[in-house]
Amino acid sequence: MSAIFGLIPLALSTDRVWWMPSNGALHGLAIDHLMWWNLAILSALFVLAHILLIATAFRSSPAPSHSDDQREEESRQSANSRNRSNISATIWKSELILLFALTLLYTWMAISAQRLWATIRYQGAAPQALQVEVTGEQFQWYFRYPGTDAAFGLTRPELINAPAGNPLGIDRTDPHSTDDIVSSILVLPAGREVDLNLRSIDVIHGFFIPGMRLKQNAVPGMPMHVHFTPSIPGDYAILCSQVCGLGHARMQTHLRVVSNDEYLTWLASHAPKPIEGATR
């Protein structure tokens, strides 16, 4: 018995939305709650509307038979018309009440969603947030870490040459670029806010991490920032969500959320070795 009662809060838990991958971001829980309530209320409305729709498809009373008696017919009709105008007034009133209720529902949705949207998107990342540059190009994501100097080296479109190992067009003559780390997977420490600098060198790509409840297009010529805090270590899929050409479906990679120590080890192992006499 207690097991059954134990299941009820689990089934009604708003932490997890059916089918959605588990959330690993700090801001994700609030989104999942909102999604749960939205889907629950709208599913209920869907069912209610269909009950009404189907109920009206069945006749509640047989069709009035044609009466020979003129007087009886007339009295029936006048009763009918009185009845009808009453029914019409009732229906009209309940329609307005329902419409008002729906308006309140939409208002609640608008306000709660906007509050969350404002919290997450209106402001940029905190100044101490980890900086990572994300670049989309057909059909690959690249992640650049600024290295020990905490500054990204210059990039120039004319230097882009993926076969020669410079897919981002990093200007190696810029002193800031010597310690930049370029990776094809995103590795982040859990619990630290990250500020992604999102850009694209060719067409519009969609940077999508379902597990982080994060999506933002990367638009060429328009670098932009999006920030979040990964909270639960694990491996999360990164996808491209905006059709970008024939390899669109292949444009996937991973986000690995690890502990801070593991993150530092990973950074150290990927730091570029200084090469004597290296040119661009």
Next chain:
Amino acid sequence: MSIQLQQTMQRRRGLFTTDHRTIGIRYLLLSLLAVAIGTVLSLFMRIHIVSPDLKLPLFGQIPPEGYLALVTMHGTLMVFFVLTTAPVNGFASLILPSQIGAQRMAFPLLNAIAFWLTTLSLVVLLGAFFVPGGAPISGWTNYPPLSAITAAGPGQATGMDLWLVSIGIFCFASILSAINMLTTIVSKRCQGMTLLRMPLTVWSWLVTAVLILFAFSILFAAVVLLLSDRHLATGFFVPTGEVINGLLLDRANSHANGSPMLWLHLFWFFGHPEVYIAVLPSMGLTSSLLANFTRRPVFGYRFMVATTLLIGVFGLLVWGHHMFVSGMNPYAGTAFSLMTMAIAIPSSGKVLGWLAMLLRGRDSRVHPMPTPMLFTLGFLSFFIAGGLTGPVLAQPILDAYLHNTYFVVAHFHLIMAMAGAFSLFAAVYYWFPLMTGRLMHETLGKWHFWLSLIGAYATFFPMHFAGLAGQPRHYAQLIGSTSTFLSSLLPLQTGITHSALFLASAQLLFLANLAWSARRGKPAGSNPWRATTLEWASDLTECRVVRGPYEYNFQSNLSDFVMQCAAEPEQE
């Protein structure tokens, strides 16, 4: 010789006729062709997603870019040549003049020209399949730079040019057609047909025509700008420093640092009103048919007119809700989100009105329900199902997860494609007597309805789950480096493919019904549905309207229905 000449002349007159009914039927046949091709393309897509190695008859194995070409062409055919052409141009040409008591459209020749331009546009579009590189692969929205640069992918060369030219012609034809509809409604109404005596279908066409003038003019401009970016080295949509396929785009003399965002704004300024262009005529038809089949007047006629106007006005102001994650300012996202929530109110009002009509008319309605009524109920069901996910997607923070996933695919296929298609079916079953003088076969029609209803829900409802799971649309295959994430959805997608095949096969019943009923259907007589609106009047030459459009059981001392043009009815 002269007889031969005469026959040729007659054929010509037949081919280039300016008769609005003939043009309407031709528009519908054009849409039927487009929907058939579009459906086959969608089946190829569905099969490719679940078994990419399968060799299809006539098509062979589909490469990834082939899948995206199918997506682009499916979307373009369905949105432009089915959901715009059939309910707006097709049925408006066929029905609109007689519903307002006019003998013909205001500009019959313009009507014919618009039809032939639309046909040309379809031919040009389909031509994209047969040029080197094939059809464009950037989806029906064709975001630049993917659509602006030839090197961005196969199909982005001649195929893309053909797409742009085709849509340019289509815009022009639609604008001509809208001017014609607008003028007809404003100036050709017969005596006594005041604005508030117009059937709700006419109100819908009126608002639709205004929306077309706004939306398609902007799309036309966007298409011209994109063509000039492609061929005249302008830079409206392409930023400087653009590198495609490892090559820096050489735009030596171009200082224009364009932005793809401009295209998004222009396209969606067209794209969102387009949704209402497709669905408003369905709304008008639904009100009319519910009145007819429940044998009661439309519930809240003025309310319905007001909500149609509100939807038209709001429809022009919500385009940004397609762009919450596109890089648009988040404050703009808030504004568009609030506008979108506002448009849910008149839409909900309409749905409540229809439900009220059903509830009130449950005793008086026609029994058993004829096929057009069933399809109208189907429209209502899909409109509710697809409409309810609208407010979810209108919340930027939730859209930031659901945008471009299968959830969106489910949403617009339910509310636009299935609701639109079911309403078109209702219109065809209902108005078939005006095209052929015969009724469509009822039993076949009912089978068609039930199988389509089941097939459509089985196809599109599960897509919500794929979307919640995070599967993006436009994915040719469920593989990749994060393979377990996507491949776990394979069973779901396989089920959807089976349902889609079932849904498409059910449409064969409709084709059979059309072919059979056109020749052997039951003769319909002059007013088979005992309707009040003027398209069923036997003679419009001296038409004088004396009452509103939906006088079904209006007063208890009058007969079951009174036509708009009927003189003072006899007292019973």
